[in-house]
Amino acid sequence: MEYSFNAIEKKWQDRWKADQVYKIYNNSSKPKCYVLDMFPYPSGAGLHVGHPLGYIASDIFARYKRLKGFNVLHPMGYDAFGLPAEQYAIDHGIHPAVSTKQNIINFRDQLDRIGFSFDWSRQINTAEPSYYKWTQWIFLQLFNSWYDPNANQARPISELVLSFEKQGSKNMTGLRTIPSFTSSEWKSFSEKQQQDTLMEFRLAYCGYGEVNWCEALGTVLANDEVINGFSERGGFPVVKKKLRQWYLRITEYADRLLEGLEKVDFSDAMKEMQTNWIGKSYGAEMDFAFEKDPFKKLRVYTTRPDTIFGVDFMVVAPEHELIAELTTREEKSAVETYIAYVKSRSERERLAEKKISGCFTGSYVLNPFNGRKIPVWISEYVLAGYGTGAIMAVPCGDERDFKFAQHFNIPITNIIGSNFSGKEANPTKDALLENSDFLNGIPMRNALPVVIEKLEIMGIGNRRVNYKIRDAAFSRQRYWGEPFPIIWKNGIAYPLDEKDLPLELPKVESYKPGPDGEGPLANLIEWTEKHLETNTMPGYAGSSWYFLRYMDPHNSETFCSRSASDYWGQVDLYIGGTEHAVGHLLYSRMWTKFLFDLDYISFDEPYRQLLNQGMIQGSSRFVYRIEISGSDDMEMLAKQKPILISAGLKNKKLSELQDSIKNALIESWGEGAKNVELISISSLHVDVNLVDGMELDIPAFKSWRPEYAHASFILENGKYICGSEVEKMSKSKFNTVNPNELVEKYGADTFRMYEMFLGPVEQSKPWDTKGIEGVYRFLRKLWRLFFDETRGRIWTTNPASEDERKVLHKAIKKLDDDTGRFSFNTAVSALMITVNELGELKSHKKEVLEKLLIILAPYAPHISEELWHDLGNEYSILDAAYPEYEEKYLVESAKLYPVAINGKTRTELNINLDANQELVEEIVLADETVRKWLNGASPKKVIYVRNKMINIVV
RNA sequence: GCCCGGAUGGCGGAAUUGGUAGACGCGUCAGACUCAAAAUCUGGUAUUGGCAACGAUGUGCAGGUUCGAUUCCUGUUCCGGGCACCA
Numbered sequence A: 001m002e003y004s005f006n007a008i009e010k011k012w013q014d015r016w017k018a019d020q021v022y023k024i025y026n027n028s029s030k031p032k033c034y035v036l037d038m039f040p041y042p043s044g045a046g047l048h049v050g051h052p053l054g055y056i057a058s059d060i061f062a063r064y065k066r067l068k069g070f071n072v073l074h075p076m077g078y079d080a081f082g083l084p085a086e087q088y089a090i091d092h093g094i095h096p097a098v099s100t101k102q103n104i105i106n107f108r109d110q111l112d113r114i115g116f117s118f119d120w121s122r123q124i125n126t127a128e129p130s131y132y133k134w135t136q137w138i139f140l141q142l143f144n145s146w147y148d149p150n151a152n153q154a155r156p157i158s159e160l161v162l163s164f165e166k167q168g169s170k171n172m173t174g175l176r177t178i179p180s181f182t183s184s185e186w187k188s189f190s191e192k193q194q195q196d197t198l199m200e201f202r203l204a205y206c207g208y209g210e211v212n213w214c215e216a217l218g219t220v221l222a223n224d225e226v227i228n229g230f231s232e233r234g235g236f237p238v239v240k241k242k243l244r245q246w247y248l249r250i251t252e253y254a255d256r257l258l259e260g261l262e263k264v265d266f267s268d269a270m271k272e273m274q275t276n277w278i279g280k281s282y283g284a285e286m287d288f289a290f291e292k293d294p295f296k297k298l299r300v301y302t303t304r305p306d307t308i309f310g311v312d313f314m315v316v317a318p319e320h321e322l323i324a325e326l327t328t329r330e331e332k333s334a335v336e337t338y339i340a341y342v343k344s345r346s347e348r349e350r351l352a353e354k355k356i357s358g359c360f361t362g363s364y365v366l367n368p369f370n371g372r373k374i375p376v377w378i379s380e381y382v383l384a385g386y387g388t389g390a391i392m393a394v395p396c397g398d399e400r401d402f403k404f405a406q407h408f409n410i411p412i413t414n415i416i417g418s419n420f421s422g423k424e425a426n427p428t429k430d431a432l433l434e435n436s437d438f439l440n441g442i443p444m445r446n447a448l449p450v451v452i453e454k455l456e457i458m459g460i461g462n463r464r465v466n467y468k469i470r471d472a473a474f475s476r477q478r479y480w481g482e483p484f485p486i487i488w489k490n491g492i493a494y495p496l497d498e499k500d501l502p503l504e505l506p507k508v509e510s511y512k513p514g515p516d517g518e519g520p521l522a523n524l525i526e527w528t529e530k531h532l533e534t535n536t537m538p539g540y541a542g543s544s545w546y547f548l549r550y551m552d553p554h555n556s557e558t559f560c561s562r563s564a565s566d567y568w569g570q571v572d573l574y575i576g577g578t579e580h581a582v583g584h585l586l587y588s589r590m591w592t593k594f595l596f597d598l599d600y601i602s603f604d605e606p607y608r609q610l611l612n613q614g615m616i617q618g619s620s621r622f623v624y625r626i627e628i629s630g631s632d633d634m635e636m637l638a639k640q641k642p643i644l645i646s647a648g649l650k651n652k653k654l655s656e657l658q659d660s661i662k663n664a665l666i667e668s669w670g671e672g673a674k675n676v677e678l679i680s681i682s683s684l685h686v687d688v689n690l691v692d693g694m695e696l697d698i699p700a701f702k703s704w705r706p707e708y709a710h711a712s713f714i715l716e717n718g719k720y721i722c723g724s725e726v727e728k729m730s731k732s733k734f735n736t737v738n739p740n741e742l743v744e745k746y747g748a749d750t751f752r753m754y755e756m757f758l759g760p761v762e763q764s765k766p767w768d769t770k771g772i773e774g775v776y777r778f779l780r781k782l783w784r785l786f787f788d789e790t791r792g793r794i795w796t797t798n799p800a801s802e803d804e805r806k807v808l809h810k811a812i813k814k815l816d817d818d819t820g821r822f823s824f825n826t827a828v829s830a831l832m833i834t835v836n837e838l839g840e841l842k843s844h845k846k847e848v849l850e851k852l853l854i855i856l857a858p859y860a861p862h863i864s865e866e867l868w869h870d871l872g873n874e875y876s877i878l879d880a881a882y883p884e885y886e887e888k889y890l891v892e893s894a895k896l897y898p899v900a901i902n903g904k905t906r907t908e909l910n911i912n913l914d915a916n917q918e919l920v921e922e923i924v925l926a927d928e929t930v931r932k933w934l935n936g937a938s939p940k941k942v943i944y945v946r947n948k949m950i951n952i953v954v
Numbered sequence B: 001g002c003c004c005g006g007a008u009g010g011c012g013g014a015a016u017u018g019g020u021a022g023a024c025g026c027g028u029c030a031g032a033c034u035c036a037a038a039a040u041c042u043g044g045u046a047u048u049g050g051c052a053a054c055g056a057u058g059u060g061c062a063g064g065u066u067c068g069a070u071u072c073c074u075g076u077u078c079c080g081g082g083c084a085c086c087a
Helices: A005-018 A052-067 A083-092 A096-113 A129-143 A157-167 A183-188 A191-199 A250-263 A268-278 A305-310 A332-344 A347-353 A399-407 A444-458 A562-568 A584-597 A632-640 A654-669 A671-675 A698-704 A739-746 A748-757 A769-786 A802-820 A824-840 A846-856 A861-870 A917-926 A928-934
Strands: A032-037 A071-073 A145-148 A153-156 A204-214 A219-221 A239-248 A281-290 A297-302 A313-316 A359-366 A373-378 A390-393 A461-466 A486-489 A492-495 A573-576 A610-612 A616-629 A643-645 A677-686 A712-714 A723-727 A906-910 A941-946 A949-953
Touching: A005 A748, A005 A861, A032 A052, A032 A562, A052 A071, A052 A573, A052 A748, A052 A802, A083 A096, A096 A739, A129 A145, A129 A204, A129 A492, A129 A584, A145 A157, A153 A157, A153 A584, A157 A183, A157 A191, A191 A204, A191 A492, A219 A239, A250 A268, A250 A584, A268 A584, A281 A305, A281 A444, A297 A313, A297 A390, A305 A444, A313 A399, A332 A359, A332 A373, A390 A399, A444 A461, A616 A632, A616 A654, A632 A654, A632 A671, A643 A654, A654 A671, A654 A712, A739 A748, A739 A769, A748 A769, A748 A824, A748 A861, A769 A824, A769 A846, A769 A861, A802 A824, A802 A846, A824 A846, A846 A861
Parallel strands: A032 A071, A032 A573, A313 A373, A573 A610, A643 A712
Antiparallel strands: A145 A153, A204 A219, A204 A239, A281 A297, A281 A359, A281 A461, A313 A390, A359 A373, A486 A492, A616 A643, A616 A677, A616 A723, A906 A949, A941 A949
């Protein structure tokens, strides 16, 4: 009986579907476990072998947990709103809803073949009104809330209104830069004034600010969607532009997002990325009085108040509000010229060039501690949006200040003695201060609090914490997103009533932008006449809370019932790529904290543990074409009948190859080729699927593209060898491999195991189809433990030998450990070893095989289910219990490595054991090998047993 | 420039806490079966010297700690990822 995976996999996939074995209920006596994948954007390109990697890992873990006795939630859905579908609609005139639906069907088909255990009854789609109704609803909650820094949590905005009515802005001063008002003043405000004030507090607010504008995409982008001045999607230029925008006040959550990282199990790299993005820094703000007018102050932010005596100049951002007052008559024209120059430069030019520029204002401020006159400069290296938009420059300690000082010949004060070379700045905190008045001789680190305290006493400054993170731009001038449930009247934003949700996205004729930088919805009269907001929400809106919807996907009363979210709680394992480190992960963490604040859920971190799968790279293949110059005829021939040279030959000097190439040319193109001139060799991507290892399948290559139909080849050793390079897997590089083909050829079980076998999940690695044969062989070997070609079924119910049990129990322990810590590649290896060992023992015992199947089941669900039933089990292997292992079978034959220490009686042994620590001593002394080594003598004492090391006094 | 991670055979990788380096798989070589091929099976396969037993060297490079280092420490080179005027 053969292992016919096609029939087996079809049979079980159908059976599982019919029996709804993956349907999960929100109640169970078992403990819960929530295993989640980052849901995909259903793109038109379909899946390549890189996509399912994380899904396979999560599926293995979910199945493993199920076998371990957990009620496992393992859902899947689609993040269907987004730019690519809309771009596709613009190009092809197909409605995004239609193309998305088609893409979802393709996705589902590809996923189904791999045999995932998703509970599809819980499928969600962020673009469906039944889903985005709740995205809009949460938006309204954000809109109707503010952040109370005293309680350190979000609260309904109605409480703020009440407070304003009672006591005006009295207790709110310092929170926000709003003019203060009394209770009666508040009541006398017009509605517009009141609403404008409240807008300063709402967690989702509409403001007028500088945003990242992408002309090509016709929309605003969030900071994390812009990379080096270009859009993440499409790579189009992005410029700064002032626009009316919706924002999420994520800055209010900066501290909690930071603290929350301590409670979750993310990789250090991931935590660090988020920490850097939030960018918390501790320092002080301090005032420098104007030389001309002691009542006017320039306020700066610094993290190094200890360097106060090293301040040689001040720098303000070109947008700084005090520039007009600081600029003297003499410098006026120079300042104006400089500011005009800064304005003329785009964000990208600035980032690309980063050249030192600046301009003196003509004014001075005074160092508050020694009254020293300090010149005030303007430069674009100081950002208006961070701190106070002004800095005190300490060139001996800060690289940028140092370069600036050098460039403009500003004398540098050295406050760190020999730590400063005069050639570059030294940002140390450990130097002893010099030239620093009352701080002389104090280590910089210790001087920091001293200065801050003094500032506070003098009333010219205070301790201050700053963050790099900015409020997140939340609106897009596009069509394919959630409409905002907002109506504008007289410049006031009114929320829609909850009962009017969902506010459905209307059909449009054209996806062209509306007037004045507005989105396509602004072209719809029935939309604008109702004064509805014409922006839509960004892609991350729907994905910020989707993990909650899976818990209760069909609820039409609420986004997720409290009982469901209480039952499932946090996601226990979240698997996805690192690319969402500072986007999706930060936003969904914020939304979770917000919903927690309003007591809609009982936990404030969405993901307990995060596993980042690495990228599977493509291994591209190249062919090398000879480029010539010659008569028009010959160049024409070169196009029709290209000559390709094997990789091993192309690196030889062109001149060395002249003759053989000439011969090939003449053979292919006729005598006329004698006079052509060889120019160069160019490399061209060739489809990896046409290459076996490195050898090109020439007939397949010729029929691949018409332009190669008449190509001829210069071979080495009778073969055409391709070049290779590891690159991102993408259609344009012809290095994608479709999982469907592999599943058809080797089966889903082989495919799943091979993806895991490739290497650690977290690691990026190139795809290589060749090795899949090894995994396929393993499954057939496993099959042969049960069936023989000629004799048929060969497993027996005879009791297993000790050796067989030893092999089994070792495997159970290894698989349990490895699967639990996501070391899937070593787990697959262990399975291979086990099957080899059982093969050598000619072991066909049901007792052993049955347990082997259970530990294999998460990895290869189809074959293990088939064989499980063949062993006579009526119920699905999904409901089996994960086997326990027995310690006594785990003792490796102890091999001993005596180490003589200074020839003394004490002797150290190395013993390979796989047993529990407590058992070691006993086992060691009982072990035959140990006794042999001790040569009959009984050990006097076991000194210690630690790790694998044992000290014995003989 | 700054921060983080990595470097092990021809290749992907293993070595769980400092204890036989190279598991497992691919590739490759030899053999068995076959008229032959495929499939399958068996054995070899880090480098180097040797017919062999066996010996020497070996985890990017240079040092250090240790009875013992792929693992810990210092310096250095290269590769990958993130951030990039955040004072």
